[in-house]
Amino acid sequence: MTTNNSFEDNDNNQVAFHAFERSIPRPIRFWLLLLLDIPSIICSLFLLFHLLTNKNLRCQIINHLMIVILIIGLIIELVDITFYLKFLHSGIVQPSIPFICMLWWFIDLGLYNGFTIIMAWSSLHRYLFIFHEKIFMQGKKRFVFHYLPLIILLLYILIFYIYVIIFPPCKNTFDYALPVCNNYPCYLDNVVLGIWDSVVNGILPIFIICIFSVTILIRVHYQKRRLVNQRNQWRRQRKMMIQLISSSILYLIPNIPLNVSIFAHLCGVLESVAVEVERRMVRPDAKQHLTIQYGALSLCHGIFQPVAI
Template sequence: MITNGSLTGLFSEEEISVPRQVRFWLFLILVIPSIYCSCVLLFQLFVNKKLQSQLSNHIIICLLIFGLIIELIDIPLHLSFLQLGFVWPSTRTLCTVWWFVDTGIYNGCVIIMAWGSIHRCLLIFHDRLFLVAKKRLLFHKMPLFILILYILIFYIVVIIFPPCSNTYDYNLPICGEYPCYLDVPLLGIWDTVINSIIPTAIITIFSIILLARVYIQKRHLNRANRWRRQRKMTIQLFSICILYLSANVPFNLVIFGHICGLPLHFGANVQVYANYLCYFVTLLFPFVCLSTLSEMRKKLRWKGLLLFRHSRYISTINPK
């Protein structure tokens, strides 16, 4: 994912040393089950009234939808490039769409995840805020709506209607160059700091706060049911945060170092590899969600067992 265009010297090294064929098959093997898992999760989260009513699942739904957009547009375009060796079709429109998904939608996921970290802390430690409809609107619905609106408006304006002229290189991934708005000082710094570095820092800080508070409360809380609920929500958030931070922390630390004046070659290889790890954040996210949603996991497992038993029964009465 491209998040900083000031580092123009790095884009010639945008491809990592792993052979293209290896990357192609790695992406292909992961993207098919990941798309299937995302669709199953979204279907269950929309259809199952109990899951749909849980406030903690609303942010998961948004992240799954954003991730599915990346899996259906960004990853297939990468697969096409890795197979052909050039961007096809080689048009400005495709490059613009690719930039919007690769940069805007992915950064949108990080921003929503940052709010999700704050929101989960409120749900666990200040759950009374969500009992009243007005406060639920103020602390749950409005922030999520505003963030999604901001993400869409900001990236539509700067990528689809940029204040500058974009350049394209169809022989490199993601059309080689980067959206020109990143070279505009105010927009470039805003996007890098506000839309990437700060959200990553928020995810890190609130994950640590959540773990510390849950640990402290565990020692003083005698209500087993409440503790089990807190533990479940904490494990879910922490699992997702670890996935996001594994790629975004090293990437943003290097970017922050460059902003602070370190030479561009500092951490160049780390940045390029961390950039590719961001794709695996999207590809693995549905599986992490499924592993932490115990109710859905049990339901899907039960359905699988029924299907397995049904097929065995049929084979027994029809031995031929």
């Protein structure tokens, strides 16, 4: 691996970063991010405490994905955001060693994309839970449709990002003068790995979230007429739909423009515009808003009045 502490190989990124610095002063970003991070961590810990210590909540399979999502979000809050706050304070990645950069990349890229993948599975899982809940009643089917996919996805996320970031098939270059060490592991220049990561780990999960959120919205709307004599069941479906749609909207607002720009960049369409959008949107600040809102949303939508199964 090689290490680069100069500005020579990253002129475009440096220009974009300093332009961003001028538009939003560093002290403002530091204090804003810190003030957002603290309540987000408290909210995540509060929710996890009740989900893990309350047996009724812990045993309900609808909460298992929530626990995984909250844990991933908490790691991002504690590591990714802390590193970024330290960078804003000192103006350089500290300590300036490759291990810190690879750890930051793993959290910032790997866990964030992993968060997206789990969110996508959560959308599909919620669809199955609302309209085909009988498959979760039987032991074998419950394992196949609930536990096995989650285990496979978590293993995939860990193995893929450990390989491409920790043991890449190329030489990484680290720029300690940029946040997240320039946030550009060498595998992104690999045709196969770069496209796979962008499309399969980024764009596809966003597409899945959109499809199943809209599908649930439509089906629950039409179920209202059919279940006219089963109001409790319809209210239950509606409650779960609101939880999914609300969290999906909050998640998709910053991610759809970003992934559209990435797709345009991959296709060579409006490349300069796409790159600029990516530079401006791939910020830990934006990710932090997601984790805060998702944690608050989880609390507001009746985490203590769960749907039993």
